[in-house]
Amino acid sequence: MIRLITYSLLTAAFSLAIFGSACAQEQNEEPEWHPDLTNDWTPVEDSVYTGQMGEAPSDAIVLFDGTDLSNWESAPGYFTDASKVPEYLEQLEGDFDPAGWNVENDMMTVEPGTGSIMSKQRFGDMQLHIEWRTPEVIDGDGQGRGNSGVFLMGLYEVQVLDSWQNQTYSNGQAGSIYKQYSPMVNASRQPGQWQTYDIFFERPHFEDDGSLIKPAYITVLHNGVLIHHRQELQGPTVYIGLPEYVAHAEKLPIGLQDHSDRVSFRNIWVREL
Amino acid sequence: MTRYIFISFFVVTLSIAAVDRALAQGQADQPEWDPELTEDWPPVEDLVETGEPGEAPSDAIVLFDGTDLDAWTGASDDRDDAPWRVENGAVTVVPGSGGIKTRQGFGDIQLHIEWRTPEEIEGDGQGRGNSGVFLQERYEIQVLDSWQNETYGNGQAGSVYKQKAPDVNASRAPGVWQSYDIIFEAPRFDDDGSLIKPAYVTVLHNGVLIHHRFEIKGPTEYIGLPKYSPHSNSLPIMLQDHSNPVSFRNIWVREL
Numbered sequence: 001m002i003r004l005i006t007y008s009l010l011t012a013a014f015s016l017a018i019f020g021s022a023c024a025q026e027q028n029e030e031p032e033w034h035p036d037l038t039n040d041w042t043p044v045e046d047s048v049y050t051g052q053m054g055e056a057p058s059d060a061i062v063l064f065d066g067t068d069l070s071n072w073e074s075a076p077g078y079f080t081d082a083s084k085v086p087e088y089l090e091q092l093e094g095d096f097d098p099a100g101w102n103v104e105n106d107m108m109t110v111e112p113g114t115g116s117i118m119s120k121q122r123f124g125d126m127q128l129h130i131e132w133r134t135p136e137v138i139d140g141d142g143q144g145r146g147n148s149g150v151f152l153m154g155l156y157e158v159q160v161l162d163s164w165q166n167q168t169y170s171n172g173q174a175g176s177i178y179k180q181y182s183p184m185v186n187a188s189r190q191p192g193q194w195q196t197y198d199i200f201f202e203r204p205h206f207e208d209d210g211s212l213i214k215p216a217y218i219t220v221l222h223n224g225v226l227i228h229h230r231q232e233l234q235g236p237t238v239y240i241g242l243p244e245y246v247a248h249a250e251k252l253p254i255g256l257q258d259h260s261d262r263v264s265f266r267n268i269w270v271r272e273l
Numbered sequence: 274m275t276r277y278i279f280i281s282f283f284v285v286t287l288s289i290a291a292v293d294r295a296l297a298q299g300q301a302d303q304p305e306w307d308p309e310l311t312e313d314w315p316p317v318e319d320l321v322e323t324g325e326p327g328e329a330p331s332d333a334i335v336l337f338d339g340t341d342l343d344a345w346t347g348a349s350d351d352r353d354d355a356p357w358r359v360e361n362g363a364v365t366v367v368p369g370s371g372g373i374k375t376r377q378g379f380g381d382i383q384l385h386i387e388w389r390t391p392e393e394i395e396g397d398g399q400g401r402g403n404s405g406v407f408l409q410e411r412y413e414i415q416v417l418d419s420w421q422n423e424t425y426g427n428g429q430a431g432s433v434y435k436q437k438a439p440d441v442n443a444s445r446a447p448g449v450w451q452s453y454d455i456i457f458e459a460p461r462f463d464d465d466g467s468l469i470k471p472a473y474v475t476v477l478h479n480g481v482l483i484h485h486r487f488e489i490k491g492p493t494e495y496i497g498l499p500k501y502s503p504h505s506n507s508l509p510i511m512l513q514d515h516s517n518p519v520s521f522r523n524i525w526v527r528e529l
Contacts, residue, residue, distance in 0.1 A: 031497070033496045033497040034496065035495050035496050037496075037497075038427075038435045038494070038496070038497065038498065039425035039427065039428060039435070040425055040426050040427040040428075040435075040438060041425045041426065042426050042438065043423070043426055044426050044429060044438050044439060044440075044441060044442045045442075046440075046441040046442060047441070047442045047443075047444070048441045048442065048443045048479075048481050049445075050443055050445065050479035050480055050481060052326075053325075053326030053327050053452075053480055054326050054480070055480075057443065057479070057480065057481050059441070081306065127481070127482045129480075163316075167315075167316055168316055169312035169313050169314050169316065170313045170314065170315065170316045170317045171311075171312065171313040172312060172313075173316050173317060179311045179312070182313060182316075182317050183317055184317075184319075184529070185317060185319040185320070185321045185332070186316070186317045186318070186319060186320050186321065187321045187323055187330065188320075189322075189323065196326070198477075198480075200475075200482050200485055202485070217485075217486075219456075219475060219485065219486070221454075223323035223330075224323055224326055224327070224328075224330065224385075224454075225321050225323060225330050225383070225527070226383045226456055226527070226529065229456055229458070229475065229486065229529075230473075230475070230485065230486040238311075239308050240306045240307070240308050240311075241306040241310075241311070242311070271481070271482070273440070273482065273485075
């Protein structure tokens with residue numbers, strides 16, 4: 001190991017020296033390039049072991065494996081517009097009741113009226129895998145049919161909805177970044193079938209004075225199909241009005257929404273990025 | 274349908290007018306927001322049907338399903354047939370025969386490809402299970418047996434070759450099938466050849482994110498620094514013959 005480090009250091013120093021002179025030379029003549037000059041020997045030490053598609057990789061934090069809701073608790077009620085976001089963030093400082101949803105047959109299901117739930121652990125940049133299913137028996141239509149949502153940091157929603165032959169506004173259908181971006185395609189499966197989201201999320205960054213340095217970005221695969229590629233979020237998801245960033249912590253809980261429909265979830269894991 | 278379009282049109286017009294009014298009001302006092310003002314109609318109609326994880330969705334172009342190399346040609350222009358071996362549902366590099374490339378050209382894509390390095394370890398570093406997936410024939414995602422095999426980080430499996438190491442090493446043992454899910458945004462060039470927008474790539478290696486919309490610096494260079502030069506927006510996907518019998522299977526692409 002020591003020998004490897006020494007070797008790496010030596011190579012790095014050597015490369016830098018040559019690279020420097022190659023760059024300097026570039027001003028007047030062709031540099032004397034060698035393949036080794038562009039080899040970066042900083043080793044990637046983090047090995048991740050993977051199983052079947054959708055299975056949690058070895059470095060993932062499993063939030064729900066079908067057994068219980070010990071990683072979840074009741075969430076404060078959600079905000080409807082941007083002016084209510086600070087109040088929501090303040091509420092997160094309190095204590096919360098256990099999650100009131102049902103766990104049965106290796107899945108958790110919204111118990112309408114018990115309220116939304118959130119992960120006890122808080123996350124910022126992440127890769128999130130989550131599987132969901134809307135009720136097989138169709139009840140209601142539009143936004144009233146199999147509605148729930150995955151709230152990254154409790155603020156940024158990827159819509160869950162039964163969008164199988166169900167008309168609604170595009171920035172509110174399954175896979176939409178609710179009221180901000182429509183999915184590129186409708187990759188929905190039939191009601192009663194399990195569906196997946198694989199979400200890559202980069203949290204927003206704020207200055208000490210609360211001003212935005214870097215917005216949040218999101219990529220989403222719906223059943224393996226790309227529906228958003230590193231979209232720039234406009235701010236926390238709001239039902240009414242326009243989104244607007246509000247400074248918040250680097251890590252916040254992941255929320256799952258009680259929207260009065262018996263939507264189920266399973267196999268939820270997250271990798272911190 | 275006509276009625277639907279008419280209604281949509283009406284709603285859109287109404288919405289735009291209302292949003293304008295709301296925004297104008299915003300200057301002076303609180304706008305009278307209504308949830309409907311931020312709804313986009315109509316819904317997305319492009320239906321994509323999906324099967325098991327890794328299975329080609331209904332809108333995908335299947336480039337290799339295990340049967341033949343009809344969608345492929347030799348990478349060098351002088352040969353029309355793809356010279357690799359198809360056996361047991363996989364296609365394997367025939368060392369020395371040259372790379373293969375798709376007959377069809379592509380721009381922005383989502384690409385799924387599975388690959389396997391030889392179970393029996395032979396060679397080390399860059400000489401062990403080496404191949405590559407070249408997007409638009411020039412932007413390489415490295416294929417290598419990086420299971421307990423030291424090499425430079427920006428040359429190991431999943432690297433954007435000589436540009437960026439993968440965020441983690443998600444490699445499986447040699448002989449085990451692995452997957453790449455690649456989202457590629459092709460570069461755009463002006464008529465005068467100047468770069469308008471570089472290429473971007475996101476890669477999942479065995480389902481693990483290893484690059485999130487990384488800005489590609491230019492065509493992959495073995496020697497020296499990458500530098501963009503203008504090219505068509507529709508170019509083949511190329512698989513590299515790097516003298517090792519690496520196998521591939523289940524290759525499909527969705528045009529974005």
